[in-house]
Amino acid sequence: MKDNSPARQKVFEELVTATKILLNEAILDTFGHISARDPEEPESFFLAQKLAPSLITTGDMQRFNLDGETSDNRPSYLERYIHSEIYKARPDVQCVLHSHSPAVLPYCFTDQPLRPVTHMGAFLGDAVPVYEIRDKQGDDTDLFGGSRSVCADIAESLGTYPVVLMARHGVVNVGSSVRQVVFRAFYLEQEAAAQTVGLRIGTIKYLSPGEIKAAGNLVGAQIDRGWDHWSQRLREAGLA
DSSP, X not given: OOOOOHHHHHXXXXXXXXXXXXXXXXXXXXXXXXXXXXXXXXXXXXXXXXXXXXXXXXXXXXXXXXXXXXXXXXXXXXXXHHHHHXXXXXXXXXXXXXXXXXXXXXXXXXXXXXXXXXXGGGGGOSOOXXXXXXXXXXXXXXXXXXXHHHHHHHHHHHTTOSEEEETTTEXXXXXXXXXXXXXXXXXXXXXXXXHHHHHHHSOOOXXXXXXXXXXXXXXXXXXXXXXXXXXXXHHHTTOO
């Protein structure tokens, strides 16, 4: 998309950098995608055209309305409705990420709740909700978020949380900025890996409600440090 607005151009650049960071940190795979709400028109959002994420540039951004529709005739992601329905339901959300974060995936198909086990996961709250597509759609779906109705249910399952898991599929992270969502996605992956190991070792002492509140406030102020670190790792890898 061609647009000379500095605010929008900054969003495009952050979406490209975020995609590269998430790929480099092995959180995003071939089929994930990240979007951001239009900073000038909140009833719209930006998401790259349907491409392999490693190929995405600022020129690949498409603008969608909150019904997930665009006038851009380039191919669009099937799961764009995940983004549109969440932006519609959550005016506070400025960025949406859909991924198949490897360490998190086991919590998408087991009955073990994903809960914060260290201070870095305090943002998760008491436990991560799971959207179960079988509840309304039966057990013969393709497990995709390919329709508005399914994605409206995903947004409902998300509620006021920062993360929702899609049963037997993947993960959706949301936040108030692109940088916050990248930060949360990284530490969600770390928390899931740590919880899995902890379950093998012994009985986990999960964070208390008081720890979740206090640690969440402290860690939440460190987002730019994480972004700077992961951006430097991109430069060192020749990917920036």
